[in-house]
Amino acid sequence: MKTEMLGIEIDDLHLAFGETKVLTGVNLTIAPGEFFAFLGPSGSGKSTLLRSIAGFGPRPAGAIRIGGKNVVDLPPWKRNVGMVFQSYALWPHMSVRENVAFGLRERKVPSAEIGRRVDEALDLVGLKHLADRMPNQLSGGQQQRIALARTVVIEPQILLLDEPLSNLDASLRVQMRRELLALQRKLGLTTIFVTHDQEEANSTCDRMAVLDKGVIQQIGQPQELYDDPVNLFVARFLGTANVLEGRVEKQHEALRFVTGSGEMLPLGGALSEGPCSVVLRPQNITITDRHGPDTIAGTVVHREFLGSQIRYIVSAAGAELVVDESHHSGGRIVPVAQDVSLAVNMESGVLLHA
């Protein structure tokens, strides 16, 4: 089961439900064979964008090209896409085998070929031995695998997944996302995965688009977006972000970041003066015994034990900063209400000019 890999190009896509603009000027290129994620909060337009690619919902303005061919005027069944929904309900009165065979029967595939392709698809998701079970005799994870088998059996050229793991419990989601990635790699299918869970996107996709209010904020590899977000929305959506507000100022020929409450931190590089925010990840700030030009004073206001790490919330520079210290047995634990010095690694911070 291996099909020709097709890329997807989306060109200036707009879509509104009545007065409500849901997608605004979406431009995107997904490479053949790529595992791509749409990540964003609830209501950001991820599902609407995915459904537009599948051919469901109102016709958008703009172009959607699959393998170079504009498909906006084609019905879903002529686009060669397979979609797995959040509510992947299997037919309850059909066995696993019949569920997977259903789409092939609809397409009038000869029965000998149906038998072979269903076996192959069930083999792919590791459930051939359950072919004669009924859906209510399967676990949630097994049902989800059958839903995948039911989609890939029709040999789509594009696989669209709309929050396919959201009905599963946390540990099964982690296992299933690895299986999903393995399956995608095996089939080499260009895949789009919609999720609001950044960990799920990070752990599977080659690249992702972060959406907010129907607008793509940034496109890139998970690590690029985490390390180099273009704005505060992306910074906050891709993990814990400490944001210091202040300004870049030149003092004695050197650039400094001056926080709103007056602390000064050194800056390198060619930066322009003016108001800005600095985004620092929890691991870019550490509690230290030192006092120096790269440190600021603060007070621990809260502490959480996270297992491998201890998370401190430290009130400093007019903000509540999240500081993660790795935990090892016998290591120091700083009590709440203690005054501390924080070493701030400004080199790893991201400066966002207002």
Ligand SMILES: Nc1ncnc2c1ncn2[C@@H]1O[C@H](COP(=O)(O)OP(=O)(O)OP(=O)(O)O)[C@@H](O)[C@H]1O
């Ligand atoms: N059929 C519809 N009619 C009117 N408005 C709709 C329709 N479908 C979606 N919307 C609106 O479009 C916006 C985007 O919805 P969409 O489902 O694409 O978001 P999402 O990012 O996938 O969110 P979620 O993660 O909650 O599914 C929302 O404001 C939603 O209320």
